[in-house]
Amino acid sequence: MSECQHQWEMTNIQFGFVVFEKCFHCNELRTYFSVEDNPILGDKYREGDHFWSRAENAQSFRFDLKCTRCNHVEKFDDLMGLLHCTGCLPDCEVETLRKKYEAQKTWILVAFGFLPEAKTEPIPPHKLDMLTDYFNQRRDTSRSMIKIVSFNLIEDLSLCKGDFIHDVGMLSLEPPPGRKPLF
Amino acid sequence: MTTQDLITKIGLKPLSKFEHRDVEGVFVSDMLSDVMAGAKSGNLWLTIQTHKSIVPAANLVDVSAVIITSGKEVPQDTVDLASKYNIAILSSDLATFELVGKLYGLGLGAK
Ligand SMILES: [Zn+2]
Ligand SMILES: [Zn+2]
Numbered sequence: 001m002s003e004c005q006h007q008w009e010m011t012n013i014q015f016g017f018v019v020f021e022k023c024f025h026c027n028e029l030r031t032y033f034s035v036e037d038n039p040i041l042g043d044k045y046r047e048g049d050h051f052w053s054r055a056e057n058a059q060s061f062r063f064d065l066k067c068t069r070c071n072h073v074e075k076f077d078d079l080m081g082l083l084h085c086t087g088c089l090p091d092c093e094v095e096t097l098r099k100k101y102e103a104q105k106t107w108i109l110v111a112f113g114f115l116p117e118a119k120t121e122p123i124p125p126h127k128l129d130m131l132t133d134y135f136n137q138r139r140d141t142s143r144s145m146i147k148i149v150s151f152n153l154i155e156d157l158s159l160c161k162g163d164f165i166h167d168v169g170m171l172s173l174e175p176p177p178g179r180k181p182l183f
Numbered sequence: 184m185t186t187q188d189l190i191t192k193i194g195l196k197p198l199s200k201f202e203h204r205d206v207e208g209v210f211v212s213d214m215l216s217d218v219m220a221g222a223k224s225g226n227l228w229l230t231i232q233t234h235k236s237i238v239p240a241a242n243l244v245d246v247s248a249v250i251i252t253s254g255k256e257v258p259q260d261t262v263d264l265a266s267k268y269n270i271a272i273l274s275s276d277l278a279t280f281e282l283v284g285k286l287y288g289l290g291l292g293a294k
Binding site: 010013015031059060061063083084104107109135139140144146163164165166167 | 185187204214215216217220223224225235236238239240241242244245268
């Protein structure tokens with residue numbers, strides 16, 4: 001194990017889209033990162049026994065973390081995104097943790113891997129700790145802290161109403177009414 | 184400069200409940216990914232995005248305040264969530280470009 005007290009920064013930042021697809025045959029959900037800029041919502045196609053339909057297309061990004069002290073690079077291409085827990089399921093372990101940590105001014109975010117792979121191969125805890133360290137290194141921790149936990153703690157994914165920190169619907173964003181042109 | 188100074192000097196309207204804090208630098212973006220990748224602790228974040236997700240994004244990167252420009256109306260659930268997390272949501276009738284000019288004039292651009 002490294003002795004370095006890692007000081008993280010983002011590297012290899014790549015902007016793109018997280019595509020959410022649902023099979024209307026078996027209800028399986030799958031997600032992937034794409035740099036393609038215009039996937040069509042509602043687009044349906046068959047793949048083996050699955051009939052995939054594009055349910056959501058969110059502008060997002062991916063990145064790796066690099067230590068500025070020892071140059072170690074940790075890849076985070078398995079991170080789909082961070083979800084803000086809305087406390088929707090009272091018995092959910094995330095909700096229990098959220099209450100406990102919020103009392104200590106520590107805000108919980110839930111890290112998602114890509115589905116369905118992440119259900120059997122979740123993002124390992126040491127990487128979630130790195131993410132936690134990274135975001136805390138970026139902030140004034142005397143005011144509050146961040147704690148990243150795994151989505152595997154969510155009681156029932158299909159019932160979770162958490163909010164992804166993704167740009168959903170950005171492609172149809174209309175300028176506010178009455179806004180003057182800049183120049 | 185603090186969030187309190189800015190409210191007085193530029194006439195920003197506070198929408199959420201929050202504790203005032205020091206402001207360092209300005210970050211302008213309407214994309215959450217951009218903010219998560221690039222905003223720094225203490226930055227003012229200028230945007231026309233008003234949906235609820237701006238709150239966890241602002242919280243994650245520890246911006247000092249989110250300023251909604253162009254007088255865009257902010258939904259109540261966004262304001263309530265911001266109050267819960269002690270995130271300053273300020274509103275300005277100025278377009279982003281004009282507001283940036285004023286902030287620059289106050290010395291927030293010089294580092
Ligand atoms: Zn290191
Ligand atoms: Zn299927």
